[in-house]
Amino acid sequence: MQDSNFLQPMGLNSLDVSGSMGQAIEILQSCFKRSKLLADRFNCLHPLDFFMELQFSRLKQFGVVEASCETVRFWKMNLLPTKREKEPIAEDNIVLHSTDEGSRAKSIGKDGQVLNKGPWTSAEDAILIEYVKKHGEGNWNAVQKNSGLSRCGKSCRLRWANHLKPNLKKGAFTMEEEEMIIQLHAKMGNKWAKMATFLPGRTDNEIKNYWNTRIKRRQRAGLPLYPHNICFQASDENQQTQIVSCVAQQHSGILQGNRFDIPGTGFENLNTGHGDLSFASSFPDISVSNMICHGYESPGYGYMDKVNHVKQVDAGCDATFYSGPPSVSQFLVEPPAQLTFGLDYPYDPAPNFKDLATFGGEIPDSHAFPIDKFSASRPLSGAVKLELPSLQCTETDDSSLRVCRFTPTFEAVNTYIESSPTTVSLQSESISPQSRGLLDALLHEAQVLSGSKGYSSLKCSSSGITDNDMVECSGLNTFETEWEGYNYPLGHSAASVLKECTPPVYGSLSHGFPPFKDIPGSQNTTVIAEHLSTPNMEEKNTSSHLDFYRPDALLGSDWLEEGSQVAKDHSVFNDAATTTLMGHDFCKEHKIVPAGTSSDLVRETKLQSHSWGKVPNVSRMPELP
DNA sequence: AACGTGAACAACCGCATGACT
DNA sequence: CAGTCATGCGGTTGTTCACGT
Known part of the structure; x- marks a missing residue:
């Protein structure tokens, strides 16, 4: 010594x-x-x-x-x-x-x-x-x-x-762990303890915190809950099923954040009785609307029974999301050690899940269905401070139906889901009493925005045009500008497509919507299959339609942020590196400022203006797998 | 330097479940 | 079978820190 x-x-x-x-x-x-x-x-x-x-x-x-x-x-x-x-x-x-x-x-x-x-x-x-x-x-x-x-x-x-406890791992999650968590969550949902068993040294609390943080981050960035590659890991034969599952998963997480209590409302009109769903017969006495939106009201099909016992409208979910009969594998927990998706044979780590195939019970561990158990009190979207209803199809009139009956593609759905928090209500003229207050508030906000600086200007700036352009931007031009840079496969720019299907909204809530039949892609729900099989063209078209019908586009308040982000998603999403999707914060490159004050919006428009040039052209987007 | 904001983390709470009496 | 207790789990909240303005 x-x-x-x-x-x-x-x-x-x-x-x-x-x-x-x-x-x-x-x-x-x-x-x-x-x-x-x-x-x-x-x-x-x-x-x-x-x-x-x-x-x-x-x-x-x-x-x-x-x-x-x-x-x-x-x-x-x-x-x-x-x-x-x-x-x-x-x-x-x-x-x-x-x-x-x-x-x-x-x-x-x-x-x-x-x-x-x-x-x-x-x-x-x-x-x-x-x-x-x-x-x-x-x-x-x-x-x-x-x-x-x-x-x-x-x-x-x-x-x-x-x-x-000894052997606990401290410190940040490794890439492998993060990937594992994502995959596990896709399979298990919010079963943190179970997930923790696959991550030695990690606790359920850690995983939960990580996931919640991640959700918020990705939501704020406008990224899908699950990385794209996760969604498309399915084998070829199961692709459609998995897409559906994936849509549901993504849908679930996001929409959970947007839940909004609307007692006694639902999607009655969307059930399979309309013939939209060819596979409806696969489900004895259960409509898609029930499955998606009515679970809590249908004790026999209690997918949503556990969802905090809160009645909610799974807004924006359309029966047409489902392109085919859901495979049983969607509802089964697959082998934990086998982190691939799309198995059609049931693995049974927990025998009590077997009954799931019968659709008679809950799905204890799966997020394969739209409704998840995300926090109701914490909005998943960082862009919206209020928990707004996304698509409040609370009425059963035609207008609500119209709105709900898009035929969104996977991408569109994804985008739409991600941006749903701001999609307050699409039925401008059929506002349910329950939602009127919120809509009024949004109206007020929109008015304030348009009255102060003019949200159209904001929107224009978001699309990366100059201040001079902003002056001239208004109404449809806004949308044109927003989409002008996108070349559509058939020679249609997004803007032209928008023109073709432009309802007389022009940012005004008081305007109506075009009839359902006028909405391209809405004529027949079989289009969905086409979307899924040939996603490129249809998807882009419908996604633009979809976005166009996004009420936040009409409201203009949060559209600036969300819309531009959506555009980014469309262009970036497909060719973004997997690493980006796997959690590298997209925001870092394309800085997103959470929605907030109008000054925030202005600030963001500038930010996004700069980054807009980085957004790859849609025409260069690789095809979906 | 002060302030605001978001991320990360830690801890609590309520409920569910299973064992036991 | 019902009641009690211990434990586990998931949701939520509170605190701290880092970072940007």
């Missing part, structure tokens, strides 16, 4: 941590307390700052802890104070059951004992670790009794499972 003076202020002549882990921890805890004194002396922020910086390096340097590096590592990993603890703490706080722990949250246990809440201290961690070492996991309620730790069993279990 070169110098052991540093130990003396702590009252230690030497350290022997070569014993058991428990002993080492105790010693280290002791060191910690004593280092508090040093911290005070040297005016450190936190005793552990001093302790960690000095002790470990030097202890190791002197070989004191050489024999117990594992212990030290363990200490470092598990007993380091949380970030929140890195504030000057009272000495009493080091000691358990200190009389004064400041404003720490407390709760009263069943036996009347005061239990700590909030962040765990390193001391508490140490106690818990020791306890588990001695008694093993489980019997968490006994921790409090046996160890004196003022934490409820639940809290102990959580702390152990999420932080103290």
Whole structure:
């Protein structure tokens, strides 16, 4: 030993941590307390700052802890104070059951004992670790009794499972892990615990947090929930099924964020009785509308029974999304280790899922259906602060039907789904009483926007044109400008297509919509199959139609952001590198500013104007698989 | 430097489930 | 079979930090 003076202020002549882990921890805890004194002396922020910086390096340097590096590592990993603890703490706080722990949250246990809440201290961690070492996991309620730790069993279990358990991986997810999570989520839905079993060292909480963050990020970027390649991993024979499944999945996640309570509403008019769905007969006595939108009202087909018991309209979901009979495989959880999609043979990791094939029960783990269990309180779209109804087909009149009966392609659906938060209501003249308030609010917003700067100008700027152009932009020109750069396969620019099918809306909510029959692609739902089989042309056409009918385009408020992003999606989505889709933030290249004030919009228009040139031409888009 | 905002993380809460009595 | 308890799970909320303005 070169110098052991540093130990003396702590009252230690030497350290022997070569014993058991428990002993080492105790010693280290002791060191910690004593280092508090040093911290005070040297005016450190936190005793552990001093302790960690000095002790470990030097202890190791002197070989004191050489024999117990594992212990030290363990200490470092598990007993380091949380970030929140890195504030000057009272000495009493080091000691358990200190009389004064400041404003720490407390709760009263069943036996009347005061239990700590909030962040765990390193001391508490140490106690818990020791306890588990001695008694093993489980019997968490006994921790409090046996160890004196003022934490409820639940809290102990959580702390152990999420932080103290050995072999937990810390730090950011690797690319492989991220990919795994995405695929697992596509299969399992929000079954975080199950997903965690496939990611050694990761906890369900970590995965959940990661996913929620990811959702928000991608939503804000206007990206689909699942990367494109995930959607099209299906084998050829299952392609259609998987597309459908994928649409449903994407649809589900996004729309969940847009759920909006509208009691007693649904899609009655969209059921298969209209003959739109040739496979309807595959489902005994169940309409697509029921499956999609009425699950909660149809106990016999309780796909949505668990969706927070909230009545909601799965807005924007059209029966025509479904191009063929859903395969049973959609509703089965596939082999966990086999991360491919589209298996038609059922794998049964959980036998109780077998019945799913009969459509008689819930889908415990699958997101294969549109409704998911995403947070209702957290809008998935960062672009919209309010949880707006997307497509409030709350009425059963023709107008609502008209609106719902697009024949969107996969891409269009995807885009539409992604942008649905701003799609408040398409039926300008058939606003349900429930939605009128929101629509009024949006109207007001639109008026404010148009009155202040003119949202048409904003829109124009979003398409990357000059300020001079902006002056001339209005009405349809807006849309033309928006789409002018896109060459359609048959010599139609998007703008021309828009012209052809342009209803007299021009940004005014008060205008009606063209009759359903006038909407290209809406004549016959068999078009969907064509969309799916020959996605290029049809898709682009319909997607532009779709976007055009997006009510936010009519409202103009959020359209600027969403619409331009949608355009980007159309152009970028297909040829974007997989890595982009796999989570590399699209925003980084194409910075998206969340919708907010009008000034935000203006700011964003400039940003997007710059990036617009990067957007590849539609004609260069590779074909869908 | 101050402030605002979003991401990441940690923890809590309520409910579901299964074991046990 | 019903009630209780322990545990697990998923949703939600709160806090901190980093970054941009």
